[in-house]
Amino acid sequence: MPAEWPLLPTNQETADPRFLQQIFVRDQMAEWAKHPLIIERADDIFYWDVSGKRYLDALSGIYTVSVGHNNRRVIDAIRRQLDTLHFSPPMHGTNPVAVQLANLLAQLAPGDLATVKFECGGSEVTEAAIKLARQYHRLCGQAGKFKIISRYQAWHGSTMGSLAASGLKSRKTVNEPLPAGFLHVFPPTCYRCPFGKNYPDCSLTCATLIDDVIDMEDPATVAAIIVEPIGHTGGVIDPPPEYLPILREICTRHGILLIFDEIITGVGRTGQMFAAETFGVVPDVLCTGKGLSGGYAPLSAMICRKPIADVFWGPIAENPGFVEGHTFEGNPISCAAGLAVLREIIERDLCANARQQGDRLRRHFERLRDTYPVIGDCRGKGLFQALEFVADRATKTRFPANPGLGVLVGRRALENGLLCRFDPHWVAFGPPLISTAEQIDEMVALLERSLLEALESMN
Numbered sequence: 001m002p003a004e005w006p007l008l009p010t011n012q013e014t015a016d017p018r019f020l021q022q023i024f025v026r027d028q029m030a031e032w033a034k035h036p037l038i039i040e041r042a043d044d045i046f047y048w049d050v051s052g053k054r055y056l057d058a059l060s061g062i063y064t065v066s067v068g069h070n071n072r073r074v075i076d077a078i079r080r081q082l083d084t085l086h087f088s089p090p091m092h093g094t095n096p097v098a099v100q101l102a103n104l105l106a107q108l109a110p111g112d113l114a115t116v117k118f119e120c121g122g123s124e125v126t127e128a129a130i131k132l133a134r135q136y137h138r139l140c141g142q143a144g145k146f147k148i149i150s151r152y153q154a155w156h157g158s159t160m161g162s163l164a165a166s167g168l169k170s171r172k173t174v175n176e177p178l179p180a181g182f183l184h185v186f187p188p189t190c191y192r193c194p195f196g197k198n199y200p201d202c203s204l205t206c207a208t209l210i211d212d213v214i215d216m217e218d219p220a221t222v223a224a225i226i227v228e229p230i231g232h233t234g235g236v237i238d239p240p241p242e243y244l245p246i247l248r249e250i251c252t253r254h255g256i257l258l259i260f261d262e263i264i265t266g267v268g269r270t271g272q273m274f275a276a277e278t279f280g281v282v283p284d285v286l287c288t289g290k291g292l293s294g295g296y297a298p299l300s301a302m303i304c305r306k307p308i309a310d311v312f313w314g315p316i317a318e319n320p321g322f323v324e325g326h327t328f329e330g331n332p333i334s335c336a337a338g339l340a341v342l343r344e345i346i347e348r349d350l351c352a353n354a355r356q357q358g359d360r361l362r363r364h365f366e367r368l369r370d371t372y373p374v375i376g377d378c379r380g381k382g383l384f385q386a387l388e389f390v391a392d393r394a395t396k397t398r399f400p401a402n403p404g405l406g407v408l409v410g411r412r413a414l415e416n417g418l419l420c421r422f423d424p425h426w427v428a429f430g431p432p433l434i435s436t437a438e439q440i441d442e443m444v445a446l447l448e449r450s451l452l453e454a455l456e457s458m459n
């Protein structure tokens, strides 16, 4: 330890290459360090970096800042909670705000989704749902039901179990071997049907085939199916309306738990409190995170149906309860943030705003698709929508992936002061639920400008 408190870099100096080498970021670091984005402050739906440049946040940070930056109600609630209780002993019990938030979530979630487990992030909570499914079957005398079915191109998180359920080779291969007992099926990517079919004449092969997979594996060995109602990392995979009801029926028939990963789609993003309502399907377990605390504190929640939770309430000699937990679960500060965020969403009817601005965004995206032949498809629901790029609309051939038009557009967007999600072949918007019509228009104008500049740079 130095004898005196060492001098730290000023905010502006943190962009200096010497200091960047001292931190791991999520991006490819050598590439990122060429134009490091270091955010210093935020307000409403804007960020400012350490050089003072402003960014319009069309991504809610990463689908998280649901009620905007610098939201006074949430900040005041956190301040009050800090003055009362900032941490309660998780091995010995819980705290009033955690119970209140669980109660509110139980009221807001559809059907009999009524018992909540809090965690700190999406990976922890999808992993908890997987553990819950396995322990549930064990408690029901069916310990052989352990396999988890999920989808290629899915993202359920970075911990080993949630990663095993994920379906992205770009993030999995370097970590293999992953835990056993996970298998994958193809997602409902209608624009590029893996079975070469066209909706609605396809008989929903992507869904019905899962029944055959379960049959081949033996239903007595399958614990759960986990899906994002709208898949993100494959480019916002919005399933046809029949898809999730078919999965529900298959799971019920085979005694398999249906888990919805609503880390992104939950808490208003698709225009209803949960995408489960948007699609009219009640899962057995619903995981939510990101927007639940609006990014003000780490928080995620797993909500499970009452009959499933009841199984964990047996006498101590036969039943250990749910064997899962983390130090920061149900943290009072996080739960106070969650309560305040939900109050904002409900009292300001931000689900209705997500529907209204989502419709506006869709009209803009359709206009872009109709104007630019390089846009093959637009899809998504509410304030969660994407554009897919193609080099040839008729054949749906993609641009070369290195870097891909999506990356060129996304990088131009950052230059132009717009934050959106980009991938070699698509870009996505997930703006805060408080976004106004004017702000949506400005986001799309910046995106269009970035697209034109990216196309220009390819010539």
Ligand SMILES: Cc1ncc(COP(=O)(O)O)c(C=O)c1O
Pocket (backbone or CB within 6 Å): 120, 121, 122, 123, 124, 126, 155, 156, 157, 158, 228, 232, 261, 262, 263, 264, 289, 290
């Ligand atoms: C659908 C989905 N599930 C799970 C996760 C993992 O969440 P976290 O990064 O909070 O661990 C993410 C993160 O992006 C996600 O998008």
